Amino acid sequence: MSVPLKFHYIVSGGDFTSAGNASVQAKKALRQLGFDPETIRRVSIAMYEGEINMVIHADGGTADIIVYPDYIEIILADKGPGIPDVELAMQAGYSTAPDNIRSLGFGAGMGLPNMKRYTDDMQIDTVVGEGTTITMRVNT
Amino acid sequence: MGDKHNQSAYNHSVSLDLNKCKGCTHCLKRCPTEAIRIRNGHAVIRNERCIDCGECIRICPHQAKKALYDRLEDFKDYKWKIALPAPALYGQFDNLDDLDYVVSGLLKCGFDDVFEVARAAELVSEYTRQYLQREDVPKPVISSACPVVVRLISVRFPYLLDNVLPVLPPVELAARMAKEEAMRKHPELREEDICALFISPCPAKVSYVRNPLGTAESKIDGVLAIRDVYFKLVGAMKGIECPELSSETGLIGVSWAGTGGESSALLNDKYLAADGIENVIKVLDEIEKENFAGLEFIELNACNGGCVGGALNVENPYIAKARLQNLRRYLPVAKSRLAAKDREAEERMLWDAKVAYSPVMQLDADRGEAMRKMQKIQTISKCFSQIDCGSCGAPTCNALAEDIVRGEASEDDCIIEMRRQIHAIYDHLGKIVHETYAPPAADKETKE
Ligand SMILES: Nc1ncnc2c1ncn2[C@@H]1O[C@H](COP(=O)(O)OP(=O)(O)OP(=O)(O)O)[C@@H](O)[C@H]1O
Ligand code: SF4
Ligand SMILES: [Mg+2]
Numbered sequence: 001m002s003v004p005l006k007f008h009y010i011v012s013g014g015d016f017t018s019a020g021n022a023s024v025q026a027k028k029a030l031r032q033l034g035f036d037p038e039t040i041r042r043v044s045i046a047m048y049e050g051e052i053n054m055v056i057h058a059d060g061g062t063a064d065i066i067v068y069p070d071y072i073e074i075i076l077a078d079k080g081p082g083i084p085d086v087e088l089a090m091q092a093g094y095s096t097a098p099d100n101i102r103s104l105g106f107g108a109g110m111g112l113p114n115m116k117r118y119t120d121d122m123q124i125d126t127v128v129g130e131g132t133t134i135t136m137r138v139n140t
Numbered sequence: 141m142g143d144k145h146n147q148s149a150y151n152h153s154v155s156l157d158l159n160k161c162k163g164c165t166h167c168l169k170r171c172p173t174e175a176i177r178i179r180n181g182h183a184v185i186r187n188e189r190c191i192d193c194g195e196c197i198r199i200c201p202h203q204a205k206k207a208l209y210d211r212l213e214d215f216k217d218y219k220w221k222i223a224l225p226a227p228a229l230y231g232q233f234d235n236l237d238d239l240d241y242v243v244s245g246l247l248k249c250g251f252d253d254v255f256e257v258a259r260a261a262e263l264v265s266e267y268t269r270q271y272l273q274r275e276d277v278p279k280p281v282i283s284s285a286c287p288v289v290v291r292l293i294s295v296r297f298p299y300l301l302d303n304v305l306p307v308l309p310p311v312e313l314a315a316r317m318a319k320e321e322a323m324r325k326h327p328e329l330r331e332e333d334i335c336a337l338f339i340s341p342c343p344a345k346v347s348y349v350r351n352p353l354g355t356a357e358s359k360i361d362g363v364l365a366i367r368d369v370y371f372k373l374v375g376a377m378k379g380i381e382c383p384e385l386s387s388e389t390g391l392i393g394v395s396w397a398g399t400g401g402e403s404s405a406l407l408n409d410k411y412l413a414a415d416g417i418e419n420v421i422k423v424l425d426e427i428e429k430e431n432f433a434g435l436e437f438i439e440l441n442a443c444n445g446g447c448v449g450g451a452l453n454v455e456n457p458y459i460a461k462a463r464l465q466n467l468r469r470y471l472p473v474a475k476s477r478l479a480a481k482d483r484e485a486e487e488r489m490l491w492d493a494k495v496a497y498s499p500v501m502q503l504d505a506d507r508g509e510a511m512r513k514m515q516k517i518q519t520i521s522k523c524f525s526q527i528d529c530g531s532c533g534a535p536t537c538n539a540l541a542e543d544i545v546r547g548e549a550s551e552d553d554c555i556i557e558m559r560r561q562i563h564a565i566y567d568h569l570g571k572i573v574h575e576t577y578a579p580p581a582a583d584k585e586t587k588e
Binding site for chain 1: 392400465
């Protein structure tokens with residue numbers, strides 16, 4: 001395969017209530033490509049968590065899905081505040097989410113741990129004041 | 141199904157099976173508006189007081205009270221049948237991990253189209269967020285989605301009517317949007333070819349359609365019960381391998397199925413959410429006393445747990461709620477949005493008829509006369525035991541006193557009173573017998 005298939009999504013940060021729609025688009029595309037339900041589930045959960053994080057914590061960003069012959073790569077990039085202590089942020093239960101979205105079920109501090117759990121590899125590149133890029137891989 | 145004996149079956153959604161009703165006092169005691177009396181050995185519902193909460197249906201140990209609703213077969217003459225599934229429907233299924241199965245399943249069950257009520261709910265949420273920003277509206281704003289609550293406010297809490305969110309309930313909005321969408325997509329259809337059928341968690345919506353609130357005429361053509369559609373739907377869903385991506389429901393829309401969902405969608409933590417008709421009444425009493433300073437929004441649901449607790453569901457409300465919790469996890473926050481500056485769309489959401497105070501609890505239209513009656517009630521009521529046994533056919537001693545003053549009952553209906561009278565007669569008879577036959581000596585002894 002020469003050029004891998006790519007999907008590019010813009011995640012706008014302005015409006016919290018539109019968060020999560022890019023992952024639905026990605027899920028639709030992967031279904032059309034005939035991936036098995038488990039793979040689709042893992043990719044869409046990982047992307048969903050990252051997408052929501054970009055909206056809540058980083059005022060939006062971009063999401064890319066790249067389909068390689070034996071794995072799917074998810075790249076979430078934002079120009080937000082960055083994560084000062086990645087190890088702490090990765091801990092289950094750690095959250096700086098604002099109160100007004102907690103009653104909707106967000107802010108459990110489970111997003112990053114879930115992204116790690118549902119993918120085969122995850123890298124976080126973050127610079128405080130510049131932004132965060134998270135690259136994940138799901139083997140197919 | 142029309143039960144001619146029972147007038148209430150006509151306007152309301154509850155019918156009574158006279159053969160099954162034993163005239164016991166369960167429903168009598170349970171009714172939050174004291175709308176039930178036992179007359180001639182069976183329950184009678186006073187139409188004007190009934191708010192369709194469904195409590196009597198739930199409590200009746202003899203299953204004599206039945207909810208009335210429509211069936212899909214009744215609508216076979218329509219060219220285009222649109223299902224309007226309530227968010228609560230999604231909580232009824234075991235192991236469901238994707239709402240698309242439900243939507244695809246409905247299309248296999250004889251519906252031509254599906255318009256999820258959750259879509260309209262998300263729009264109502266967005267509108268409410270804006271409404272709460274306004275300075276000119278009385279706070280706290282009270283949700284208008286549950287028809288039982290709105291009806292209750294209109295009969296018992298008239299001072300709070302201005303606080304009620306003047307927005308059509310999501311299902312009404314859904315029916316209107318669904319019909320417009322169908323005619324846009326299928327220009328050959330005319331409005332009379334289309335029917336919008338709500339798949340409902342509660343009988344209260346049946347009654348809402350017959351006596352709409354906030355609008356002159358409902359665009360909902362029929363109300364089916366979740367539990368009626370359920371079994372066929374489960375079968376249809378089983379055969380679906382990979383459903384189309386067809387559900388338009390977001391996290392906010394699903395959340396509307398349970399208490400707290402509507403509130404959490406406001407992204408504003410100054411809210412109170414309560415459920416169960418008795419709690420609802422308590423909360424309204426407190427708001428009327430202005431006891432909740434600082435609250436912006438009050439969400440009230442007549443059923444325990446919210447709409448998942450409606451009497452027409454299949455599953456236990458708390459199990460359904462737990463399932464929804466799971467289902468909504470990876471849904472986008474909302475899928476439906478109000479188009480920016482779309483005044484027309486916003487206006488369409490608003491009430492087009494005011495909900496007015498209906499003074500069914502009032503003793504008399506004339507204040508002076510009402511006060512005289514109240515005094516009489518107090519005097520009569522004082523004579524009763526206050527044990528509220530219900531044997532007279534009224535829920536409380538005070539309610540019997542009220543019925544007497546209204547000319548609908550008499551003091552002889554009270555068995556305690558009756559017993560006292562019988563005792564008095566016995567005593568009196570006893571005395572006569574005594575005086576006539578007792579030996580004079582005995583009389584002397586006691587005197588000494
Ligand atoms: N893209 C990001 N930019 C800046 N900070 C982030 C970003 N993603 C995560 N964080 C920080 O890491 C914390 C943990 O993230 P995580 O997704 O695990 O939990 P959460 O988003 O707070 O809650 P949940 O995901 O359970 O709703 C966040 O609270 C936030 O402080
Ligand atoms: S809470 Fe929901 S299900 Fe219960 S009566 Fe109100 S609208 Fe119907
Ligand atoms: Mg998160």
